[in-house]
Amino acid sequence: MLHPLKHHIERITPISDQEFEYILSHFTPKKFRKHQFLVQEGNAVPNDFFVVSGLVKASFTNDEQKEHILQFAMEDWWVCDYQAYFNQVNATLNVDCLEDTEVLCLSLVNREKLCADLHKIEHFFRRKSNFGYIALQQRILSLMNNDAKERYQQLLKQHPSLFQRVPKTLIASYLGVSRETLSRLSAQ
């Protein structure tokens, strides 16, 4: 069976087995258990993470201890505090596991080395980032243009599996509504 990362990269650019071997050698596999942190607020962020299996969330917690979820990441998703990672400053986000999770870690040095060595990989990351940008623009529009119920229904349609794996409280804090409001919305 194809390695999930190879499969993932080849959705954007074909690579040979040797190239993939070389790429993979820049990643470190790691396992985390539910409730463990991949990134913790206030700490350095040496790695970006490609999720091989499991489920994590990336979130910001404000002074009143209110948590806002920026992203869920499951199989085949990347997740990190990119602000901290790319600028090599301490994290303002937390990334933690909602399930036991296996990831491939990519340090910034290895990422830049890979990108410098292999033009294809720089291309891959550029495309990924472009798509990510577009997705975030759409989320901003949705926050500005749609009410809580519409956002809930959109998410349900786009990622139905999430609702099987994630408590509603967290869905609420991803959508930017209180859990009480979400509960009332989904009742109807």
Place this chain on the structure above:
Amino acid sequence: MLHPLKHHIERITPISDQEFEYILSHFTPKKFRKHQFLVQEGNAVPNDFFVVSGLVKASFTNDEQKEHILQFAMEDWWVCDYQAYFNQVNATLNVDCLEDTEVLCLSLVNREKLCADLHKIEHFFRRKSNFGYIALQQRILSLMNNDAKERYQQLLKQHPSLFQRVPKTLIASYLGVSRETLSRLSAQ
């Protein structure tokens, strides 16, 4: 004096004069007057735009004719309907001029050609996209975590010049509040 695009690229990667000549040859300069559209909803989006001078806005208008501004772009900013541009589908956004504006147009074909030919440029666009992604994440957090007044004050702090060049009504629809609410906020 340095060409604004060369200056812009060299903030990320140094390039020789010959390289810049080659890069620039892939762009087409164009001038637009106030109220003209760079991108119009429903049309194809052949070009991405680098703003040399002037000021534009990128916005989405919903069925009730309510406009949400995704982005302002002035000197040294890039602007487009990237969803439409990268996926070669029709625009859902409008990009139009708030002032007379000069841009450099980059077609998708030329962009991909440049990226394939010149590794440095692919690197440049990857970095730009990374930073753009981070900025949008921060905007999402701000929409979820801050009230209208806080968002107003953040924007005022980050881009004071915008308030000299743009009517408050548009600032409001960038911030995701009604113009009336913004008026009451800025009164205090």
Place this chain on the structure above:
DNA sequence: AGTTTCGTGTGACCTATATCACACTACTGA
């Protein structure tokens, strides 16, 4: 096995912000 803690629903009440309506000034274009 028993006791916390987590996830969820639901009522009562509160508040930030939207909406509607009107007024006034300053451009803008025939």
Place this chain on the structure above:
DNA sequence: TCAGTAGTGTGATATAGGTCACACGAAACT
């Protein structure tokens, strides 16, 4: 030069969604 429109302020009112409080079953530690 005059009409129309863009930009803005402000009062009155409406409402989506937040907050607080309580309840209850299910999961998870010890």
